[in-house]
Amino acid sequence: MTGHAQDHHHQDGHRDPPSFPIQEGRAIWGFLLAFLAYWLSHRFVYLENDPGALARASARGERVEWSSFDKFYIQAPALFLQPSNHEELIGILREAAASNQTVKVVGSGHSWAPIGLTDGVMLNLDKFNKILSIDASAKSVTVQAGIRIRDLSAALAAHDPPLALRNTGVLDRQSLAGALATGTHGTGIRYKIMSADVVALELVTAGGNVLRGSRRDPDPAMRDMFEAAVLHLGALGVLTEVSMEVVEAFSVIKRNRLLPLNTVLSTLPALAAGVDHLLVWFIPYTGTAQLVESLRIPPTKVPPTHDWGDSRKHCQNSGSTSGDEASAAQSGSSMLSLTYNKVVASLRSFSASLLLFSRPWLGVLQLRLLSAAGSFSSLFPVTYVPFWNRQVVAPALHLFAWGESFYPQGHRGIVLDDHPDCYREAEWFLPLESFNAAITAFITFLDSRRGKIGANFVVQIRVTHADDLWLSPFRREQGPQNNSHDNTGRDKTLSDSISWFVSVATLVKGFDSDPYLRAAEREVWIPNGGRPHWGKLHYLAYHELSALYGEPFEKYLRVRRRLDPQDMFMNSHLRELFFERAVR
Known part of the structure; x- marks a missing residue:
């Protein structure tokens, strides 16, 4: 698998756009303008509903x-x-x-x-936010479904003894009902999507009937209702109550590091197997990946000392400069560029010494820098995307991509400290055996459209355990499907490769996302057996989804028609997904 991280004159004969007059150190100016762009967008655009x-x-x-x-x-x-x-x-x-x-x-x-x-x-349903019961001995919690995930996590952490959700997504401000409805997932080959931890639920139908079903309900109709409602896309009724499995509380130690993208992609199974949670970020056309690796440990308030094995060797060998910065220094670039690289190295060294104690605010700073850099790059024509990715976006991502951090309350270590705002995202899930072919095709796709698409933001890679839910993108017909975990949520045995999936999320900031995401869907993800995230951008309709999911998809539709015969919970988007019509 190869990329063109440093090659500015390509085999197909085209070149990157010419440099701007400020030849070196231009990322410094980009950051200043990007901060202004971010502040304006966050101050006047990114405001949550009340x-x-x-x-x-x-x-x-x-x-x-x-x-x-x-x-x-x-x-x-x-x-x-x-x-x-x-x-x-x-x-x-x-x-x-x-x-x-x-x-x-x-x-x-x-x-x-x-x-x-x-x-x-x-x-x-923000007023449906009560915790109805917590059973520490059975490791279960029953809540009203409108509760926000962050509030549920905080209440579980405050319980005696402390408990935690087994896994969450990278954000915790969503309602629990919304996260379950769209198949929200975290990362880690030992952990399934959140819906897989649901053991019972309550649903109010269009006619006002209150239905209760569980995973092992003796009534086949209620068991089917449960199977459909545990990941329902808001098309069955109103989810009002949920019972979920939980785990004993845990703490998290996390480390950030940079590695060559090709190294990460070629060793992804080993990287994922060595930690509890793995998140990979890379910026197209830069050749460098940031790894965010997390381990669960028994709960403690004291930052532990942990030996990451050969990771420090990787860090020492990779140095504190990205590939573009290193090549600039080696080529005898200007004093401004060398000064810039020294400043970056010093900031990384300083941030690494602080990360263990101050990771939250440094994480916020990193992600806000990244968001600002993406906004700034979108002010220029799409032909300059590779240039700005190397000079502004990647440096913003990698500036604080160094060092270790510690989270006494483990759920805070699973979610991101902050999140970039105002971007468009598609995410596709691939069986592990399809990942190498798919990611190779994706890198080739990016190179073939260099300077033609708005690939100006993060590509995110995560891993997730398979399940057997009807509409789960991680559904597997075979392989281990139990939910066997120890007290920290770790599987008692590491599942084999057929039981986990790799997700690839492509993010776009500022540019029209359709040409990029639609072409990647058609040329990369669908040919390699990918399934889309229900809550993110995709362009599939009934016939394509029916082919991807098979009989479970039709089972879901039969339950949907029984519970909502008047289609009261449908809208135009859901009709595209669930109503049969002519192939486009």
Whole structure:
């Protein structure tokens, strides 16, 4: 597997765009402008909805607008309602059914797919946020489904004895119901998606009926309802209550390091097997990857000393400069460039000494730098994407990609300290045996469109254990499907390669994402057997999805038609996914 990390004159005869007048050290100026761009976008654009305020305004008869987290989707529903109990919810659903209105439930709005949009009745379940019971001996928790993941994690950590969710995604501000509905996952070959930890649930249907089902329900109809509702895309009813397996609390130690991209890709199985959680980031056209590796340890408040094996050798050999910085220094570049590289090296050394104690604010700084750099690069024509990736975006990502950190409350070490805002994202899941062919095709795809697509932001790689859920992108028909974990959530035995998947997420900031993401879907992910994330961007419809999921997909649709015969919980996006029609 090869890339063109340092090659500026390519075999197909084209060259990168000419350099700007400031030949060296230009990333310094880019950072200054990027900070300004980020501050403006974060100050005036990235503002979360206030569901309570929207509900109060709607009750007064005012027109309200709800928006997704990145303000890409803005919807003005006929009503925005926030029920506080089952009676109110059932009354709303029955009234909507009588007036033939569509109903959709929204939480934090952190989705790139328009699953929650409607011009009918929009519901928010923030008041369904109670913890109903915690059973430490059975390691289970029952909660109302509108609770935010961060609040649930905090309550479990405060319990005596402390507990934790087995795994979460990289964000924790979503509602639990929304995370389950879209198949939210974390990373780690020993850990399944969040929906796999659900053991029982409660669903209120379009007719106001309250259904309860479990994984081992003796009633086949309720067992099928459970199987469909555990990952339901908001198309069955309103999820109001969830019982989940939890684990004993744990602490997390984490380290960041840089390695050549080809090294990471060729050794990914070994890297993933050596830690509990693995996150890989790389910027197209730079040839360098950042690894974020995490280990779970018994809970402690004292930062431990941990031997990462040969990792320090890797760090020492790779030095503190990226490939482009090293080549610039070796080629006798200007004094400004050499000074810049020394500054970067000093900052990395300083940040490495602080990471163990101050990782949260350094993590926020790194991700905000990255977000700002992506915004800045999108101000220029797409032909300059490879140039800015090397000079601005990658340095922003790698500046603090060094050192170790410690999280006494382990759930804080699983999620990111902050998250880039206002970007578009597609994510595809590939069986491990397909990954090498797929990632090779993706690198070739990027090189063939160098300077033609807006590949100006992070490509993120994670790994996840397989499951047997009907609509899970990680579904496997064979291989181990148990949920056998020890007290830290680790599988008692490391599963073989057929039981885990690799996810590749491609992010775009500022540019029109469609040409990039649609072409990659058609030329890379679909030919290699990929399945898309339900909550992110993809362009598949019923026929393609039915072929990908087979009989479980049809089982889900049969349950959906039984529970919602009037299609009250459907919208135009879900009709594309679930209604048979002519092939496009």
